[in-house]
Amino acid sequence: MTLQISAAFDSGNIEVQSLDNLQDIQLKIRKDKDSDFYQWFYFRVTGAKGQALKMRITNAAGAAFTGGWEDYKAVASYDREEWFRIPGTSYDNGELIIEVTPEQDSLYISYFAPYSMERHADLIADCLQHEGVSLRVIGTSIEGQAMDCLTIGTGLKTFWVIARQHPGESMAEWWMEGFLARLTDMDDPVIKTMREKATFHIIPNMNPDGSCRGHLRTNYAGSNLNREWGVSNLEKSPEVHHTIAAMDADKPLFCLDVHGDEALPYNFIAGAEGIPDFTDKQAKDQADFLTAYKKASPDFQTEHGYPVSAPGKGNLTMCTNFTADRYNCLSMTLEMPFKDNANDPDAEVGWSPDRAAQLGHDALTAMADIVDQL
Ligand SMILES: [Zn+2]
Incomplete structure (x- = not known):
């Protein structure tokens, strides 16, 4: 058997520099196309069952967020279900070191549990098997992939929930899976009421091209979509362009943009305090949502997060600021960890698809708590 390492598949990313010595395997993460960002990796190791491997990701020090490597553990799977x-x-001398002895002929190793475009297709198809769920394609990505937008509910209050502007933040679509599983469950009394009060527009994957290509942060044109709001165009950021057009037609009262953070081992919300006119109502609605989310999920907290922007200092090309400013709505960014929740760590799996999905499920409890005041 010969050791092989490949990333030529959906969401894959790695370049092999040297496989000559099993104790000195040298790898590099590929940059996002037409961009300098990189951090996402996902590859398959074959032909090394029972052999101790030491892999070095030699360009880890140049990754987008090197704070992401401190206390970080890579994820792996044999069956592509359990990660x-x-x-x-370990992170040593500017290199990410991964030492592992594969127990089977094939082992997948990744930055976080990947969420493939095939799984995205299954998620959309599954949601459409439920009553009262409709789909529209609001446009296409640069490479021609559908921008899927699900609509659920019949109420007057308009909720927008989007995820994965940054494609490497795959936990955002795992969150979506839990969120949608609950929102399509009409046996859940919270959901029954919520769907009478609100209409949800949901884009589970804002960046299908970047997802397929194994990007960390950008689309096919190298655009960071969460810096394109208000400055988008069809050449460099059609994904955002189409989303704003759809939001203009159904103006949000509530907007949530779901992400992952490389460095901070916590779940937290970043608000739109930095817009020029952050209103008392926006502040109160946000505070009430945070309280409700904390009550709904022990995995959510408000102690740790990003510094709050001063009024007028917020970047209006980010979804949260742009939508809070344009629609005068409650708009927030949810961040989840790549590492773990330090308040309730799990050495075996760290922050995981299951926990992200549960946090998505529990977000609906918090939304139901504040829907009447919006
Ligand atoms: Zn992000």
Whole structure:
């Protein structure tokens, strides 16, 4: 058997520099196309069953967020369902070291549990099997992939929930899976009421091209979509362009943009305090939502997060600021960890698809708590 490492598949990313020595395997993460961002990796190791491997990601120091490598453990899977952390992961001398002995002929290793475009297709198809769920394609990505937008509910209050502007933040679509599983469950009394009060527009994957290509942060044109709001065009950021057009037609009262953060081991919300006219109502609605989310999920907290922008200092090309400013609505960014929740760590899996999905499920409890005041 010969050791092979490949990333030529949906969401894959790695370049092989040297496989000559099993104790000195040298790898590099590929940059996002037409961009300098990189951090996402996802590859398959074959032909090394029972052999101790030491892999070095030699360009880790130049990654987008090197704070992401401190106390970080890579994830791996044999069956592509269960993802576990690799204890032998360390960041040393500017390199990410992964030491592992594969127990089977094939082992997948990734930055976080990947969420493939095939799984996205299954998610959309599954939602459409439920009553009262409709789909529209609001436009296409640069490479021609559908921008899927689900609509659920019949109420007057308009909710927008989007995820994965940054494609490498795959936990955002795992969150969506839990969120949608609950929102399509009409046996859940919270949902029954919520769907009478609100109409949800949901884009589970804002960046299908970047997702397929194994990007961290950008689309096919190298655009960071969360810096394109208000400055988008069809050449460099059609994904945002189409989303704003759809929002203009159904103006949000509530907007949530779901992300992952490389460095901070917590779940937290970043608000729109930095827009020129952050209103008392926006502040109160946000505070009430945070309280409700904390009550709904022990995995959510408000102690740790980003510094709050001063009024007028917020970047209006980000979704949260742009939508809060344009629609005068409650708009927030949710961040989840790549690493773990330090308040309730799990050495075996860290922050995981299951926990992200549960946090998505629980977000609906918090939304139901504040829907009447919006
Ligand atoms: Zn992000």
